[in-house]
Amino acid sequence: MTVSTQFELSKEYLERLKLAIEEKNVDFIRETMEGVNPADISAVLEEFDGVDSKYVVDNLDTAIGAQIISDLEEDTRKDFLKVFEPGEIAQFIEIIDSDDGADILNEIPVKIREKIIASLDNEEKVSHLLDLLRYEEDTAGGLMAKELIKANINWTVIQCIEEIRRQAENVEKIYSMYVVDDRDKLLGRVSLKKIILSDDKTKIADIYSEDVISVQTFMEEAEVAATMQKYDLVAVPVVNLQGKLVGRITIDDVVDVITEIAEQERQIMSGISEDVEEDDNLWVLTRARLPWLIFGLFGGLLGAKVIGFFEGDIKKITEIALFIPLIMATGGNVGIQSSSIIVQSLASRSVFEENTVKRLLKVLLVALINGIVLGIIVLGISYWIMDWQNVDFAVVVSVALFCVVLLASFMGTVTPLLLNRFNINPALASGPFITTANDILGLGVYLVVVRLFYAI
Amino acid sequence: MTVSTQFELSKEYLERLKLAIEEKNVDFIRETMEGVNPADISAVLEEFDGVDSKYVVDNLDTAIGAQIISDLEEDTRKDFLKVFEPGEIAQFIEIIDSDDGADILNEIPVKIREKIIASLDNEEKVSHLLDLLRYEEDTAGGLMAKELIKANINWTVIQCIEEIRRQAENVEKIYSMYVVDDRDKLLGRVSLKKIILSDDKTKIADIYSEDVISVQTFMEEAEVAATMQKYDLVAVPVVNLQGKLVGRITIDDVVDVITEIAEQERQIMSGISEDVEEDDNLWVLTRARLPWLIFGLFGGLLGAKVIGFFEGDIKKITEIALFIPLIMATGGNVGIQSSSIIVQSLASRSVFEENTVKRLLKVLLVALINGIVLGIIVLGISYWIMDWQNVDFAVVVSVALFCVVLLASFMGTVTPLLLNRFNINPALASGPFITTANDILGLGVYLVVVRLFYAI
Structure with missing residues (x-):
């Protein structure tokens, strides 16, 4: 290469x-x-x-x-x-x-x-x-790094070149010089291109650009990344509360931040609780995975408890058991889709917060369409293709599925929004936590619908 | 800002x-x-x-x-x-x-x-x-963009400065000049810093660096991103098969590529089949979501068919139904964790392919630990805390859970490796496809274990 x-x-x-x-x-x-x-x-x-x-x-x-x-x-x-x-x-x-x-x-x-x-x-x-x-x-x-090249507003081009020469060893990559006043307050920037093309005696004050985007020391790294990405910057000066130039962030570090955030999100979505890699040792791998598995296990036991309430019903109508996977899987899929769309929307940091009511109405509409389509498919298939003579029960499953789709859409939308409101990473909403919660709720809805129909 | x-x-x-x-x-x-x-x-x-x-x-x-x-x-x-x-x-x-x-x-x-x-x-x-x-x-x-500044190896510094002046309007951001021979073959680079610090009459041949990392026109964008990230580059020259300089890629475009790849992966993992955003219209949102929901639905119906085979068993032992959610959820969680670790490992493009047998052995070991811990917890809880008197059945669930953990670990590991072998995005293995497959397999294993124990 x-x-x-x-x-x-x-x-x-x-x-x-x-x-x-x-x-x-x-x-x-x-x-x-x-x-x-x-x-x-x-x-x-x-x-x-x-x-x-x-x-x-x-x-x-x-x-x-x-x-x-x-x-x-x-x-x-x-x-x-x-x-x-x-x-x-x-x-x-x-x-x-x-x-x-x-x-x-x-x-x-x-x-x-x-x-x-x-x-x-x-x-x-x-x-x-x-x-x-x-x-x-x-x-x-x-x-940020402290290494950067700054020029006083009162300097000439030749003084800048001298400064570059003086600092050449310390500052490996130079894209532009930051222009400051006597108190180091950031005033603007001047590109190396401009320095090369200007006469030695030209005053910096005459050629520098006031249009410099800077970030403050306390800005979160994700926001720094978003800023540099939005404005296509290769380096951004960092200023303190008084506007004094204190450092410089280069894009290579920000690229690493972006990659890390994406990896973290994948781990959260997959129920892995710390940064692990395949070549970590058994203990690290187990420690990262077991907590969420145990959490999921308790969810499953709770699910058993829920079904337990309806054990009598299942004894009478065994078909109830058949559709437990269908209900759970669909609820899970709908929930993750919904939360993923919201998480993406939150990550792209649109400046204008969508109106929450409008947002929920739209989610409801999509859920209605999905619920109706899925309900009809299940009805059709269980009636014609499969050999369950129990047509009534196909209708029950279909209605329950529709309810579960609506509920899972709602949960998948509201959870990340709530987490975000409380400054918790909304990606958690696409992980095992929400899947487990949705599973149990979905089961409950399904069994209640069955009971309502049959008034068992 | x-x-x-x-x-x-x-x-x-x-x-x-x-x-x-x-x-x-x-x-x-x-x-x-x-x-x-x-x-x-x-x-x-x-x-x-x-x-x-x-x-x-x-x-x-x-x-x-x-x-x-x-x-x-x-x-x-x-x-x-x-x-x-x-x-x-x-x-x-x-x-x-x-x-x-x-x-x-x-x-x-x-x-x-x-x-x-x-x-x-x-x-x-x-x-x-x-x-x-x-x-x-x-x-x-x-x-790549075609806009770039190149210097002939036979030029002097002053000729370079003239070239920068000539191109200043076309090429907005200049980080370094690429050095080429008379046939435009890429030979190296010289930084603007060096040009500023060198005497006008210095020959480029004397100051340029041969250490330039370049990419070829046909290199995939993900690989370009990995290269620029590895070597901390803000721009990379692009050469054709003959080594001729044909363009330049700047880091801002690569940052967008990295973000896009991460978003795509989230969508694949969440079962969303095209690039959608919250503010897309109903039709686009539905079109992106329904295919995977319908796929999951058929998975659920297949699950119903599988359970159907054991309907007689459930009539006799209703407890079987209680643990369907537990088995499914744990299988799903283990599968996604396993595949996620492999996907990350593949994405980090470690130069050395792990030995597949060694890889699987390690996965097996982690699965054994997880399986044993989860099995014991389920056994303990269902025996002591919950009021199921059926101790035998607690043992059966525990053994089945152990088998499902092993199977899901294996599937979660092998699927992304296989997909990758056939040049399909391995992230698909953390999406609804694998979850659905794992659900059905897990159910099958569970019910078979039950039958083996009771020889119903």
Whole structure:
């Protein structure tokens, strides 16, 4: 994929590397990793344990090692850093951007964290890190890096170029310079393109653009992501309450936030209660899954209790049992569809809140259509195709199904809206919680309809 | 949020704008939208129909109008452009980037599309658009824009600056220049930072970096997204089979791809068969939902048929009916959890395929633990807490539940792997299809276990 370095990651390479680590074959490691993108080396090291990985990193440039460590996945890195001394970790943190440095410090026990900070030589870095550690991790303050290039409004272009030269080492990616006044208040931005195309003596005040979109330190990361996505930004300046420029968020971190939010949602919808991956150990996998399974189990036992009330009815009309799966499955499907549409609607953060009554009316209409269609199909099939002579009962099932569709639509719509109102992630409404609740309610409705018809 | 233009989008503003459109109050429109970010205006117009929106756009600068239209959501834009003449649409397409232009043309019926292309003045734009229309929409070729800045390897820095000046109007966002040979073959890149910091006479050959990551035109968009995310890129050059530089993909388009993929996955998991939003009309909403509901209905009827085989047993032991919900719910929950973990594992595109046997063994182990824990809980509760005297039957339920957990884990693991093998989206395995299949299988297992125990 790269033009220069074709690094083909293969199982064979992995095995040869494993052997090289065992045999302490430093040449093999250095030669095969020469010029390879650190992100590719990180992907390799995800497959090794901390001790082996440390051996590889120890034999590469510190700068490469620092990049590798900042590219590792959080879980891997946590294990990984346990085999490093605080002083070694400090060396890496000296090199990488302050936002990645703060992330790493946040993953480390407080005692070791303090030792690492004490080992740092660069005083500016220390003050940057201490500043960043103050912010909640899932806010703009927690996402931002302190490295950025700012220009005073009174400067000329040549002064900007000098500043870029001075900071070139610290700030790897520069897209534009932020323009500030003497008190560091953010006034606007000027793109590198404009700096290149302007005469050296041009005043920044004459070429900068006041149209800069900024975010405040306390803005939630999901909102930062939505803002950058809406306005197609690659970087956004972060200001404090006084409007002072305090940091910069780049799009690569926001892309990671977007991916994480999507993964979290999938986990919530699937009834997995913490961030797990297939290669986690048995204990982690079980711990993430059992709580919701047990919850579902109690739901099922409650369902048994509900059916228990109608045991006498079932003794008389065994057909009742036949349609339990049909009722439950349809209720579940309708509920998840409804909540999913609402969750999406909430996630897209439309500026204008729909009128709740109008919203519910529409849901009701869709439910009516679905309920009627499904009811007719069940009636037709159970009457003509299947060999149940009991036509009356087909009508009962059909009516019960219709009621369950209406109820599940209502629950699926109202639950995410309520959760959202109480600042709980509305995606929970598409998970096992709502499915279980819908199952029991659906069963109840079904059995009550049966009883009403037969006045048993 | 912006420093300069605080545009507060409110319901009041929306109503006043509606009135202004009716009264043809051009001054109100121009004054309130002066200096507002086009993305904000697009958000406003999402709330209006095509005719009203056209009135607003007609009274703004063409450049602003073009930006507004490229920022609109696809569905809105489709309706919206119906009220414009081909010549008017051509005016917008002249201004916006070629990738957005090609997207718009792809949304328009072929006949009108040809009229629009015929109305374009800029010949280079026409050739760009015709080139882009050749690619599949969900590949790198379909995502890329033709606008980019390239430098010949033999140039000096001053020649690069001249090129930037020449292209400044066409290429809005410049992060780096791509270095090519005389035949346009991609050789590397040079950042704007480096150009600023180098002497005018420096040769590009001396300062460019060969380490450039590129993608090929036919690469799937999900893979492009993964590549840009892995290497933290804000733009990636696109090359054809001969290695010739043909376009550039910027991160904003990839962020949209990532969001879309996540939304699609949520829809698939929820049994919604097309891209719908809450504000779509009844017909669209019903069409997206009914197919899966009907599918689930047939699953439920099949379940009824399965239970039907055991109707005699239920007549004798009514307790059988009580635990149908418990068995179904647990099977469903276990199946979705298992498939979700596999889907995530497939999506993270780990380079090393896990050994399938090892994978299944691990799944089996987790299932054993879950199955045993759930089995014991059910046994305990139904024996001590609930008032079913039938201890034997509690054992039967417990064993059946254990079997269902194993089976559902297996199905939930194998289904996404199989789907993926046949290039079908594995997320389907967490949707209604697998739930329905699991329901019926689980019921079958349960009833067979019951019969085996009682040898009815």
